[in-house]
Each structure stands twice: as C-alpha cells, then as structure tokens.
Amino acid sequence: MGAQYYGADSENGDRIDDPSEDALFMMISDLNNSDNTFAVVQPDEDDPVWFASVAVLDEGGYEIVRRDTTRNEHEVTTATGINDIARDLTIWIAARDFPGRPNRQVSAF
Numbered sequence: 001m002g003a004q005y006y007g008a009d010s011e012n013g014d015r016i017d018d019p020s021e022d023a024l025f026m027m028i029s030d031l032n033n034s035d036n037t038f039a040v041v042q043p044d045e046d047d048p049v050w051f052a053s054v055a056v057l058d059e060g061g062y063e064i065v066r067r068d069t070t071r072n073e074h075e076v077t078t079a080t081g082i083n084d085i086a087r088d089l090t091i092w093i094a095a096r097d098f099p100g101r102p103n104r105q106v107s108a109f
Contacts, residue, residue, distance in 0.1 A: 006043045006093065012036040017044070025086040031056045041093060050096050052089055066092055 008019045008027055012035060016023045019041070027039050033056055042051035050068035057063055061080040066073060066089075079085050 004044075006041060006096075008039055008041045010036055010039040021086050021090040024089055025082055028054050028062070028082050028085055031062075033058065041089065043096075052092060054085060054089075064089070068096065070097065 005018055008016045008024060010027055010030065012030075014027060014030070014036075016027060019027065024041070030036060031039060031054065038053055038055040040051055040053045042048040049070045050073075051065075052067075053065045055063045055065075057078065061078050062082075062085060064075075064077050064079060064085060066075045068074075079088075
C-alpha cells in the first residue's frame with residue numbers, strides 16, 4: 001500500500017510514506033556527499049503538482065527546493081540546521097492540497 005498523501009524518497013532507495021517531522025529529520029540526517037546526496041518529498045501520484053527536495057552541498061549544509069505549480073511557487077534556499085529544515089518542510093507540506101483529504105474547518109468557539 002502506498003502513501004495516503006505523500007512520500008519521501010532518498011537517493012539510496014529509502015522511502016517513508018507520509019513522513020512526520022521526526023522521520024524527515026532522520027532521512028535528512030542520513031544524507032551524505034557520496035551515495036545518498038538528496039531526498040525528495042512529493043505526493044504519491046503520477047504527475048505531482050508540488051515537491052520539495054533537500055540536497056547535500058559540497059561546501060557543507062543543504063540546498064532546499066520547494067516547488068508548487070498550482071500556487072506558482074518556486075523557492076531555493078540553503079540551510080545548515082536539520083531541525084529547522086525538517087520543521088519548515090513539515091509546515092510547508094501541511095499547507096499543500098491533497099485530493100481526498102478532509103477539509104479543515106475553523107470553529108467559532
């Protein structure tokens with residue numbers, strides 16, 4: 001069974017379905033300069049409209065790419081803190097649209 005909403009895949013073949021912030025942290029921590037240089041998070045569908053990737057930089061740190069064609073977003077940043085990267089990606093992913101996900105309702109209480 002595939003991911004309900006999205007999956008994270010790294011270059012070395014690791015896959016995590018619907019990863020939590022902690023799972024993203026662990027996947028990014030496992031990246032290196034030789035055989036596992038990047039990870040990609042995207043919807044588990046044939047033609048995803050958004051993705052985020054994290055790649056190891058030769059000079060240290062990480063390059064983060066976020067792209068969402070439905071919102072005309074394309075952002076490329078660099079960072080060194082894996083905690084910050086995992087948290088920021090989790091927040092960004094939570095704002096994406098997922099077919100079949102229940103709509104969020106705001107209560108007046």
